[in-house]
Amino acid sequence: MKVYSEKIKTFYYLNPSLAALITCVDSHGYSNIITVAWHASISAYPPLYGVSISPKRHSHNLILDSGEFVVNFASFEILDKVHYCGKHSGRDVNKFEETGFTSTKATRVGAPLIQECYAHLECRLWDHRVYGDHLWFVGEVISVDYDEEALHPTGLLRIDEISPIYYLGSNTYTTIDKNRRVKL
Amino acid sequence: MKVYSEKIKTFYYLNPSLAALITCVDSHGYSNIITVAWHASISAYPPLYGVSISPKRHSHNLILDSGEFVVNFASFEILDKVHYCGKHSGRDVNKFEETGFTSTKATRVGAPLIQECYAHLECRLWDHRVYGDHLWFVGEVISVDYDEEALHPTGLLRIDEISPIYYLGSNTYTTIDKNRRVKL
Numbered sequence: 001m002k003v004y005s006e007k008i009k010t011f012y013y014l015n016p017s018l019a020a021l022i023t024c025v026d027s028h029g030y031s032n033i034i035t036v037a038w039h040a041s042i043s044a045y046p047p048l049y050g051v052s053i054s055p056k057r058h059s060h061n062l063i064l065d066s067g068e069f070v071v072n073f074a075s076f077e078i079l080d081k082v083h084y085c086g087k088h089s090g091r092d093v094n095k096f097e098e099t100g101f102t103s104t105k106a107t108r109v110g111a112p113l114i115q116e117c118y119a120h121l122e123c124r125l126w127d128h129r130v131y132g133d134h135l136w137f138v139g140e141v142i143s144v145d146y147d148e149e150a151l152h153p154t155g156l157l158r159i160d161e162i163s164p165i166y167y168l169g170s171n172t173y174t175t176i177d178k179n180r181r182v183k184l
Numbered sequence: 185m186k187v188y189s190e191k192i193k194t195f196y197y198l199n200p201s202l203a204a205l206i207t208c209v210d211s212h213g214y215s216n217i218i219t220v221a222w223h224a225s226i227s228a229y230p231p232l233y234g235v236s237i238s239p240k241r242h243s244h245n246l247i248l249d250s251g252e253f254v255v256n257f258a259s260f261e262i263l264d265k266v267h268y269c270g271k272h273s274g275r276d277v278n279k280f281e282e283t284g285f286t287s288t289k290a291t292r293v294g295a296p297l298i299q300e301c302y303a304h305l306e307c308r309l310w311d312h313r314v315y316g317d318h319l320w321f322v323g324e325v326i327s328v329d330y331d332e333e334a335l336h337p338t339g340l341l342r343i344d345e346i347s348p349i350y351y352l353g354s355n356t357y358t359t360i361d362k363n364r365r366v367k368l
Contacts, residue, residue, distance in 0.1 A: 001331070001332045001333075002288075002297075002299075002329050002330070002331060002332075003329070003330055003331075003332050004291050004327060004328075004329050005327070005328045005329070005330075006291075006292075006326070006327055006328075008231050008325055008326075008327070008328050009339060010339035011225070011231055011233075011305060011325050011328045012225035012228065012231075013335075013339050013340050013341060014257055014302075014303040014305070014328070014330065014335075014341065015202050015204065015225070015255075015257055015303075015348070016202065016341060016343075016348060016360060017201075017202065017224065017225075018199050018200065018201065020199065037225075038224045038225045038226055039224055040201065040222045040223055040224040040234070040236065041195070041196035041199070041201075041221075041222045041236070042222055042236040042315045042316070042318055042320055043236070043315050043316025043317050043318045044196065044316070044317055044318075045316060045317050046316045046317075047192050047195055047196075047316075048315050048316045049195075050224070050234070050315070050320070052224065052225070052226040052227070071199075073198055073199055076364070079366065079368070080368070083368045104186075107188050107190075108190075113186075115186075118198075119198040119199075121195055121198070126315075127315070129313075131226045131227050131232050131234070131310075131311070131322060132226070132227025132228070132229060132230045132231075132232045133227050133228055133229050133230075134226055134227045134228075136226055136234070138315060141192055141195050142190070142192075143188060143189070143190055143192070144188075144189045144190075144192050144195045144198070145186050145187070145188050145189075146186065146187055146189075146198065147185070147186060147187075148185045148186075148187050149185075151197075151198075154353075154354060155193060155194035155197050155353065156197050156352055156353045156354055156356060157197060157198065157200060157352060157353075159200075159352065159358060163364075164199065164200060166360055168340050168341060168343065168365070169338075169339065169340045169341075170338060170340055170367070171367055171368045172340060172365060172366065172367045172368075173365070173366050173367075173368070174343060174360050174361055174362070174364050174365045174366065175360065175361050175364050176200060176350055176358050176359065176360055176361060177358055177359050177360060177361040177362075178358070178361075180260070180347075180358050180359050181352065181356060181357070181358045182263065182356065182357050182358065183354070183355055183356045183357075184263070184264070184267045184355045184356075184357070
């Protein structure tokens with residue numbers, strides 16, 4: 001039976017979304033990590049990627065000030081660390097130190113890559129815009145870095161090797177089912 | 185081993201994203217459906233949802249002209265129909281007729297709901313903006329409709345009942361793994 005709601009609580013739990021780790025850096029070279037679920041590819045040429053971040057978050061100003069960020073995609077084996085980065089603020093802790101994540105130099109931007117992630121989009125800030133209670137950061141993807149073993153030669157993710165993390169809401173996660181891959 | 189790429193082909197296959205069906209309607213009451221993978225929640229208050237659609241697509245002008253759209257979320261059992269709606273144009277075929285999807289009246293907008301989908305976000309166009317080769321449509325979510333059995337009382341999706349569709353690229357899909365749900 002269909003239920004109708006105009007109160008619209010937690011509409012954003014209806015579409016379990018990939019968790020991603022955004023890295024950024026301040027003018028003193030201090031790096032931060034934030035876990036996000038509200039993000040998407042938005043253009044192929046030029047390659048553009050959008051990420052929605054609340055102004056309350058420490059990374060918000062770091063990205064605005066530095067004009068760049070990296071989108072890191074994680075596999076389920078490091079879920080605990082991904083969750084940690086969504087629950088703590090870079091104002092209080094150094095998330096690279098606390099998680100043990102390895103900070104690796106990016107190719108084209110100052111923000112670091114998280115070595116333990118399977119792929120990374122290095123982004124230069126292209127646009128930013130207030131949408132409601134979040135800021136929509138649009139980055140031009142100027143370099144892509146990935147683990148060679150994570151991808152098929154066609155560019156598709158090897159889900160026999162990589163288990164991307166999906167956020168169901170309320171601190172609950174899952175991954176994709178590697179046995180139900182269908183090509184139509 | 186990390187590989188670096190500045191050619192940046194198919195960066196959008198690195199993050200398998202939920203497939204969604206966007207419905208819209210023209211001034212004659214003729215409805216269309218388009219399958220998208222580039223979309224995200226972007227604000228909680230007000231509730232805003234963004235969808236990236238190429239200007240080449242038939243739905244692009246329908247949404248601009250009507251100022252509204254519905255985001256429908258589908259389960260894996262109807263994957264064939266979801267795929268069909270991504271591969272054909274509403275200029276050539278009536279996708280409701282071809283798929284057999286049931287068109288249901290929405291609560292607050294003229295665009296229809298797809299009855300066979302487990303949840304629906306009725307959106308009024310809030311903003312639109314060219315980002316590269318796509319248009320970014322931002323909708324205010326003014327009503328949410330969902331199958332009662334699709335959600336836990338907490339608002340979380342019942343992944344024992346519902347298997348959302350994820351697009352891996354190149355006509356390849358999968359769903360989430362209901363046996364690896366973890367609450368941290």
